Every structure is written in structure tokens, then in C-alpha cells.
Amino acid sequence: MKLLILGGGFGGLRLARLLNNKPGIDITIIDRFNYHQFQPLFYQVATAALDASNISFPLRKAFHNSKNVRIRMAEIERIDTVTKQVITNEDSYSYDYLVIATGASTNFFGNKNLEQHAFPMKSTVEALQLRHKLIQNFEDALHTNDATELQRLMNIVVVGGGPTGVELSGAIAEMKKYVLPKDYPELDFSKMNIYLLEAAGKTLAAMSEQSSNNSLTYLQRLGVTVKINALLQDYDGENVTLKDGTLIPSKLVIWAAGIKGNIPAGIDPSLVARGNRIKVDAFNFVQGMNNVFAIGDIAYMEEEAFPNGHPQVAPVAIQQATLLAKNLLHLRQGKIAQPFRYNDKGAMATVGRNLAVVDVPKPKLHFGGFFAWLIWMGLHLMLILGVKNRFFVFTNWLYNYVTYDQSLRLIFKEFYRKDEVNN
Amino acid sequence: MKLLILGGGFGGLRLARLLNNKPGIDITIIDRFNYHQFQPLFYQVATAALDASNISFPLRKAFHNSKNVRIRMAEIERIDTVTKQVITNEDSYSYDYLVIATGASTNFFGNKNLEQHAFPMKSTVEALQLRHKLIQNFEDALHTNDATELQRLMNIVVVGGGPTGVELSGAIAEMKKYVLPKDYPELDFSKMNIYLLEAAGKTLAAMSEQSSNNSLTYLQRLGVTVKINALLQDYDGENVTLKDGTLIPSKLVIWAAGIKGNIPAGIDPSLVARGNRIKVDAFNFVQGMNNVFAIGDIAYMEEEAFPNGHPQVAPVAIQQATLLAKNLLHLRQGKIAQPFRYNDKGAMATVGRNLAVVDVPKPKLHFGGFFAWLIWMGLHLMLILGVKNRFFVFTNWLYNYVTYDQSLRLIFKEFYRKDEVNN
Structure with a gap:
């Protein structure tokens, strides 16, 4: 089974890791970047508290010793669902099953x-x-x-x-x-x-x-x-x-x-729902297709509790990827697929030192302040990929907390050589 | 006394730190970058073993709580030794004493x-x-x-x-x-x-x-x-x-x-020596001037033991800066200045894991291998500015050593926005 995954974000990466070294599945991940990005901490990179590398994990490193996962850095140009291939700026890739996990980008609403x-x-x-x-x-x-x-x-x-x-x-x-x-x-x-x-x-x-x-x-x-x-x-x-x-x-x-889904060219406009997302059924099949899936921020799935689609957050992508991995393995054994139900474990945000807010749905709890801030930190540390990154994020946080100093105030300008930019 | 230092490298930074909070001295440092660069480890940044931030120290952070040091990010356009000012792409800065510590850059020999x-x-x-x-x-x-x-x-x-x-x-x-x-x-x-x-x-x-x-x-x-x-x-x-x-x-x-000194415009061609360096006397005065100094890689000083100038390495810059700080303080007290003598403590280079070479002149010693490699690491760790940087470099080294993996294989492309590049 040739599985092609577009995007190495929370959804795409989780899916590939769950299917890593499973016999009979041949996986290719295509991404613009050669690293997985931990989006929830972008704001700390922007405010000089963390290094970009602390929240980035090389995709290839995640699949060292893998027998069935291939990674290609490329820009997706077009999906051709008839000939079952994805055309990029580098090569074309054919697939048996395609998973669109291209996420979302900034929406300027045409301004x-x-x-x-x-x-x-x-x-x-x-x-x-x-x-x-x-x-x-x-x-x-x-x-x-x-x-x-x-x-x-x-x-x-x-x-x-x-x-x-x-x-x-x-x-x-x-x-x-x-x-x-x-x-x-x-x-x-x-x-x-x-x-x-x-x-x-x-x-x-x-x-x-x-x-x-x-x-x-x-x-x-x-x-x-x-x-x-x-x-x-x-x-x-x-x-x-x-x-x-x-x-x-x-x-x-x-x-x-505002954000909008990164829909690759070749997706029929009738399949596009609000937020520029692709309509999927309860199994993350793109509507009307039996070999193309969409998961995460790019997927628009109506669930009873979420009539306007799920929130575009990492846990949805991760849960959809986890279920899809199971369903794909079942599919090969002729078993019946399981529909997706989002298990909402809550939401949180941090405002500053000792200041965060946490909502937990079951049991219904809301709390703020220092304790919420500790929970926020603990959970984010757990979610970051890689022991070293986790350690460095923690050390940076500790340092920043003790010294009141985000110390990465470095301007690395003129980053690219002129002849590189044109490449 | 208005002291203007061009460049926040090993020489310029050391000088400013030694004169930090000395009464009666008003210091301005001008640099293209807002950080000090630890050049000896560039090659480890290039080979994905260290983060750029690990070997960069924000100049402003080095002078928190300073009463007499001002920092300006600017490109030096010209020195005018007659009107005693330095013209940059941003502002002009007048001086009583000028220290040129602009270092060296790559020499392509006109190719x-x-x-x-x-x-x-x-x-x-x-x-x-x-x-x-x-x-x-x-x-x-x-x-x-x-x-x-x-x-x-x-x-x-x-x-x-x-x-x-x-x-x-x-x-x-x-x-x-x-x-x-x-x-x-x-x-x-x-x-x-x-x-x-x-x-x-x-x-x-x-x-x-x-x-x-x-x-x-x-x-x-x-x-x-x-x-x-x-x-x-x-x-x-x-x-x-x-x-x-x-x-x-x-x-x-x-x-x-090959490298060549970064001579700012406005320096008389007769003062330029081999390697595009500025001729200085034993007190680092630019020849024929009594208020302009040059130190470090940009300075060409003939010493008995170094008839063709000193090696362009950090220790020379640091020792010249240290002496110049002393001489400037003496100058204000009307004392006699002390001439420079380079105290060569040796040279070293590392080739790989457990493989380095070290030369010590007094007592004359040469050794290689694991022990040399340990010395190389220890000395470089000591020289890096900032406890946090030191800790992160050490942790990265430890990680790389144990895992045989330089893990920062990240391509942060398209670094600058188009409208920024033109600014």
C-alpha cells in the first residue's frame, strides 16, 4: 500500500510514526520544511524566550532506522485524483492512499x-x-x-x-x-x-x-x-x-x-467548506472519495457536538491521525472502520509569568493563575518532540523565570545569500 | 573623554567591559550586529552541532546597568580624522579617542x-x-x-x-x-x-x-x-x-x-600593511595619530618576535584590548603608557571526536588526541561569554558526543520578508 502524506505537522507526523515499520505500508511524507514545527510555542520564539531549534524537530531524525518511511522536501503544486498522483516542484508521487495534512496558514481576508x-x-x-x-x-x-x-x-x-x-x-x-x-x-x-x-x-x-x-x-x-x-x-x-x-x-x-486551510490545487471547489477547509466524513475520507483523506486543521468534519467543524488545534489533528492509523491497518485486514469522535480535553492559554487560564470540560473546571500556568508548562513540555528539545525548552524557561530575561535578542539579518534566494 | 569603539568583537567588547562604569569615560560601541560573535565555533554552527544563539551574546545584555556604555547598530561608512567623527548609515558620532576594532573578513583575492x-x-x-x-x-x-x-x-x-x-x-x-x-x-x-x-x-x-x-x-x-x-x-x-x-x-x-582587515573608509592608504591591516605602533596608536587606535585582527604591529605582525587570533585582540584599557586609564592620570608584548599561550585545533592538536610554547609541548581534545573543549567553554551559552554549548557537546548526532539539521529558509530586505 503506497501511502502519501502531505505535511509533517501534528497530524501527518503522528500518522507516519504510528505506521512506522508496519509491513506492507510504504510511506512518503512531503513537506516544505525539513522539520516538524511545534506551533503552540511560536510566540516564545518571536519574543526571544526560545530558540527556533528548541521547537523544531528534524523530520528525518524522527525516522532514523525506519524501513518504510521516505521524506521529501518539496512544494506541492497539484493533486491529480484521477491518475492518483501529487505533482510537486521537484517530482511527482503516485499513491494508493493520500492523506492531506497541510494545515492552515494566515488569512488576511483579501486585504x-x-x-x-x-x-x-x-x-x-x-x-x-x-x-x-x-x-x-x-x-x-x-x-x-x-x-x-x-x-x-x-x-x-x-x-x-x-x-x-x-x-x-x-x-x-x-x-x-x-x-x-x-x-x-x-x-x-x-x-x-x-x-x-x-x-x-x-x-x-x-x-x-x-x-x-x-x-x-x-x-x-x-x-x-x-x-x-x-x-x-x-x-x-x-x-x-x-x-x-x-x-x-x-x-x-x-x-x-484569522487562518485558512492550505488547500492544494486539484481539490474540487464543491469540497471546500468554511475556513477554506476540505469536507470529510466521519472517517476523514474526503467527501465522495475512497482513497483520499484529510486530517487536522485542513479537515472540515461535522460532528454532533461540533456542527461547524472542530477547533483547529493540535489535539484534533493528533486524535484524527491516531484513529486513521488504526483504520488504515484495519482496512488491510478487511475490518470495519471506526468513526471519529473528538475527545475534548480542554483548552488553555498563558498570558505571562504565573498567569494562565485552563478550562477542563469533564469535570467542568476553570482555573487561572499560578496553578494553571504550571499545568500549561507541564503539558507543553510533554508534547514537544525530542528529549533534547524538551530539556532545552525547560532550561530556557527556568532561566527566563529566574532572571526575568528573555535572552535571545539576536538579529540574524541578511540570512540568505542573493544567489540562494533566486534558487 | 568620549571613546568611540568600532566593533563588538573580542577586542572591542573586552575594552568596553574593562572601562565599563569608569568615571569620566563616555563609551559608544558601533557594530553591524546586535550581538558578539564567538568566531572559534562558527564551524560547529555550520555543521549543525551548535545553535547560532549558543555562540552569540547580545551586546546590550553585556552592558545592562552600565552608566557609560552606549551601543548603536549601524554600518560604518567613513572615518573623518580631521573633524574627529565617524559617519555611519544612521548617524555621525564624534570622538576624543577612536578605537578601530573592525576585525577581518573573507579575502577572495579579487576572484x-x-x-x-x-x-x-x-x-x-x-x-x-x-x-x-x-x-x-x-x-x-x-x-x-x-x-x-x-x-x-x-x-x-x-x-x-x-x-x-x-x-x-x-x-x-x-x-x-x-x-x-x-x-x-x-x-x-x-x-x-x-x-x-x-x-x-x-x-x-x-x-x-x-x-x-x-x-x-x-x-x-x-x-x-x-x-x-x-x-x-x-x-x-x-x-x-x-x-x-x-x-x-x-x-x-x-x-x-584568506582573510583581510575590514578597513573603514577614511584611513590613509599609506597606513595599510599586508593583509589589509592598519599600521599601529607598540601602543596600538595608528601610526602618526595620537587619538586613533586599532586593535585585534585589523591592527598590524611589528614586534621583535613577530616581524610580520601578530597572528589574527582572539588572544591577540583580547591582550591588546586589556593593555589599551590600562593605558587609557593611565593616560588620564598623565602616566606613561606601556608597550604591547604578545604573550603567546599556544595554538590548538580540533579535527573530530577525541582528536585535537595543541601546541604550547612555554614549556615547549605538543600533544594530540583525546587529551588535547579535552583541553580544546575546556578552554573554549571558558572563553564563551555568558553562563547560559556555556551551559548550552556544553549540553549540546555532551549530547552530540553520546548520540553521535549533530541534531540541528534544520533549514530555516526564506528568512527575510521581501519588504525587509529592501530596508
Whole structure:
């Protein structure tokens, strides 16, 4: 059985690991990158608390000594479900079964200005770009004599009050509090503003009332200016304009207000559901197909408890991959496949030192503060791939906690040689 | 006293630290980067053994709580010794005393082809670029069906048999031996060749006969094809041509065969000595000037024991900075300055696991192998700035030693946003 997996994220990687060295299954993983990304900690890479390598795991290392898993770095160009092959910028790959696990990327909702000027944070490299920009702005602030320009460099706008926006603005607020004034004693940090814009009426709207309220309290305690019911109209690289006419001068706008599924070309438009996701049945079969699956952020499955599809989070991808691995093995034995049911173990987000919120559905529990923060850390440490990464993340956290210092404030500029960029 | 230091390398950083919080001295450091680079370990960043951040220390962090040190990220455009100021791409800075500590960069000796196609390794970012290229070539090798192209991707040519070239080719040979066959089981690594080209008659020519011989033995033991008396004629990105007509097809040529001082514009050509260095007297005063110093790799000082200038290594820069700090303090007290004498504590280079060579001048000692390798590690650990960096380097080394695995095989591509590159 030739199994082709598109994407080495939480879903694709889990599936391949569960089928690793299973006889009779020949697996190829195609990914743009040569590493698995631990997305939940991108914001800590962006705020100089963790190294990019701490949350990245080389895909090839995950399959050392594997007899049936092949990895190819390539950009997917098109799926051809008729001839059963995937065409990439490098080669074409034929399949018996295809698993689309291409995840989601930033949705700018067609706003070209935003796409050009705002910083997204949906990949390790984007997190590093954001880190560089964040620090470079303060370096630039030292060179300016213009008060308006200075204010523009010291205003940071985070758009989107979901977990990413909350975690990011909290972390930046802690940099403002603990580290930046030491790095830039010449600048007046009372002038630095961190805005968090949320279009809905509250932050962490998908969580419980209590956690949502807690997150707002924590953010305000850290000095983040939270604007709810704030709709962004435009951003030209210099000023953010809100729908109500408010103008915020800023050189750094971080866009965490929307994602969309990365649908490869060749998927029929009739199969596309809300959020640019691919409609799948309860077995993760793409609707109407019997040899193409979609799992994780890219899959749109309606379940009784989730009539508008599942939340686009790692646990869904991991659970779908786990079930699909079982079903694929059963399939070969002629057994009946099992439908997917999402086991929601809860949600959490961290705002800052000792400040996090946790919701547990069964038994229904909401808690915040130090204990929630410990749980958040423990769970994330457990989920990171690789003993060494786990150790380094833990050590960095310990160091940051003890010293109040995110110490990776390094601008590795001019990263690529000119002739490389054109390759 | 307004002291302006150009460059935060071994010399510039040491000087500023020694004068930190000394009353009456107002210090500004200008550097292109916002971090100090630990150059001796670039080759380990390039070969995926260490993180770039492990050997980089944020300059601002080194001067937290400093009352008299200011740091500016800028590119130096010109020195004007008449009006006593330095002009950068950002601002101009006036000085009472100027210290040029701009170090050295790669010398391609005017060969434009080499400059365009060969990879230098004289900055952290260049070390990362090299790492990416090194790994990307094997990814590309999986996509090619052309035998010639495959061989070209699997031939690596290191030019220059000094410490950098020896350490780098040794480290790549260990990747070939321990890691790459596990990452790319589809490739035949008996076809991978690592060439080390040296124009002179031996490797590590600046070291003792014994160490030089040992380095050759170690390299050959690791499977490096060492070619001595090999003069490179040209490299067009596809083939290396030697003066004797030999052709080596290769997609990756690393140039470690020459450096030149980074002389800022505004220095009189009559002051330039061999290796593009600035002539200084025994007090590191630039010849004929009484308020401009040059230290470290950029300084050319003739000493009795070093009639052609000092070796361009960190200890010289550090010792010159240490003496200059003392002399500057004496100067203010009207005391007589002390001339520089280099205290050569020896030289060392590592070739691989348990394989290093060490020369000690007094008492005259040469040793190699495991013990030399331990000394090499201990000394480098001591010299790295920052307890956390030291700890992370040590942990990475320990991990690599135990697992035989340089695990940072990550390609962080497309590092910069397009609109950033043009900034």
C-alpha cells in the first residue's frame, strides 16, 4: 500500500510514526520544511524566550532506522485524483492512499495592504522574522529624532484576541516590563504601548466566561491596552485605521486574527467548506472519495457536538491521525472502520509569568493563575518532540523565570545569500 | 573623554567591559550586529552541532546597568580624522579617542567567481547559510536522476588548510560517518567526497611540525581527501578547477583560505600593511595619530618576535584590548603608557571526536588526541561569554558526543520578508 502524506505537522507526523515499520505500508511524507514545527510555542520564539531549534524537530531524525518511511522536501503544486498522483516542484508521487495534512496558514481576508505590511506568525521562520522586527524597531528608535516616528516605533499592535494574540501581547508586555528598559536605557518605555485588538466582545472568546474574563484581567495587569469590539479597517505600514475612525501609528502590526486551510490545487471547489477547509466524513475520507483523506486543521468534519467543524488545534489533528492509523491497518485486514469522535480535553492559554487560564470540560473546571500556568508548562513540555528539545525548552524557561530575561535578542539579518534566494 | 569603539568583537567588547562604569569615560560601541560573535565555533554552527544563539551574546545584555556604555547598530561608512567623527548609515558620532576594532573578513583575492559561488564563514549568519546549503544539497540529491549532478551534490570542497578548514572538513567528515547515512538512507555515502585543498605543503602550517602531521593523520583517518600544494584556479558554481588542471565537480565550495582587515573608509592608504591591516605602533596608536587606535585582527604591529605582525587570533585582540584599557586609564592620570608584548599561550585545533592538536610554547609541548581534545573543549567553554551559552554549548557537546548526532539539521529558509530586505 503506497501511502502519501502531505505535511509533517501534528497530524501527518503522528500518522507516519504510528505506521512506522508496519509491513506492507510504504510511506512518503512531503513537506516544505525539513522539520516538524511545534506551533503552540511560536510566540516564545518571536519574543526571544526560545530558540527556533528548541521547537523544531528534524523530520528525518524522527525516522532514523525506519524501513518504510521516505521524506521529501518539496512544494506541492497539484493533486491529480484521477491518475492518483501529487505533482510537486521537484517530482511527482503516485499513491494508493493520500492523506492531506497541510494545515492552515494566515488569512488576511483579501486585504493586500495587511498582507504586505502586517506580520503573520504561522511558521517558525515567521516567528523569527517577527523577533527581528520587534528588536530592530527599538534599535531604529535610537536613531530617530522625530517624535511621531519614535511613537510609531514604540507602538505595537496585535490583532486577534484568540490564544495567539493573548499569549503574544502578554509576552511583549513582559519584555517591556523586565528586559527592554535594561537594553535601551535611553528610551522612555512609559511611551511604549501594546494594543490588542479584538473584533468580538471579549478575549479568548472560545473559552469559558471565567477564563475569558481572567485573560482580560491578566492582560490589563501587564499593561496591555485591550480594545474589544475593535474592527481593523486598514494598515499601510505606518498607521492602523479602525472601522470607528481611530488611528494608531505603528511600525509593527502582528496579525493573529484569522487562518485558512492550505488547500492544494486539484481539490474540487464543491469540497471546500468554511475556513477554506476540505469536507470529510466521519472517517476523514474526503467527501465522495475512497482513497483520499484529510486530517487536522485542513479537515472540515461535522460532528454532533461540533456542527461547524472542530477547533483547529493540535489535539484534533493528533486524535484524527491516531484513529486513521488504526483504520488504515484495519482496512488491510478487511475490518470495519471506526468513526471519529473528538475527545475534548480542554483548552488553555498563558498570558505571562504565573498567569494562565485552563478550562477542563469533564469535570467542568476553570482555573487561572499560578496553578494553571504550571499545568500549561507541564503539558507543553510533554508534547514537544525530542528529549533534547524538551530539556532545552525547560532550561530556557527556568532561566527566563529566574532572571526575568528573555535572552535571545539576536538579529540574524541578511540570512540568505542573493544567489540562494533566486534558487 | 568620549571613546568611540568600532566593533563588538573580542577586542572591542573586552575594552568596553574593562572601562565599563569608569568615571569620566563616555563609551559608544558601533557594530553591524546586535550581538558578539564567538568566531572559534562558527564551524560547529555550520555543521549543525551548535545553535547560532549558543555562540552569540547580545551586546546590550553585556552592558545592562552600565552608566557609560552606549551601543548603536549601524554600518560604518567613513572615518573623518580631521573633524574627529565617524559617519555611519544612521548617524555621525564624534570622538576624543577612536578605537578601530573592525576585525577581518573573507579575502577572495579579487576572484569574482569565487566571491559569487563559494561560501565564506566569517560571521554567524554565514555559518547558518553554510549549514542550510550543506543540508539542502542532500535534499536536492534525492530529487536528481543525473549521475553527474548527484556526484556534484555529494562532493564538498573546503579550501584552506588552516584551523578553520581543518575543523570544518573534520566535522563534515563526522557528519558523513555518523549522521548523514541515517538521514538519507536512499543515498550511497561511499560516493560522498570531502576535499581539503591547501596551497602550502601541509595542513596547519602555522603550528608545530608534530601538530601539523597529526592533523593530516586525523583528517585522513576520518576520510577527508587532503590535497596539499593544491592551488585553486577557479570555481564557477559547478566545477572547481585547480592550477594543475584537475577538475572537481562540486556544488559546495567553502572558502577558508584568506582573510583581510575590514578597513573603514577614511584611513590613509599609506597606513595599510599586508593583509589589509592598519599600521599601529607598540601602543596600538595608528601610526602618526595620537587619538586613533586599532586593535585585534585589523591592527598590524611589528614586534621583535613577530616581524610580520601578530597572528589574527582572539588572544591577540583580547591582550591588546586589556593593555589599551590600562593605558587609557593611565593616560588620564598623565602616566606613561606601556608597550604591547604578545604573550603567546599556544595554538590548538580540533579535527573530530577525541582528536585535537595543541601546541604550547612555554614549556615547549605538543600533544594530540583525546587529551588535547579535552583541553580544546575546556578552554573554549571558558572563553564563551555568558553562563547560559556555556551551559548550552556544553549540553549540546555532551549530547552530540553520546548520540553521535549533530541534531540541528534544520533549514530555516526564506528568512527575510521581501519588504525587509529592501530596508
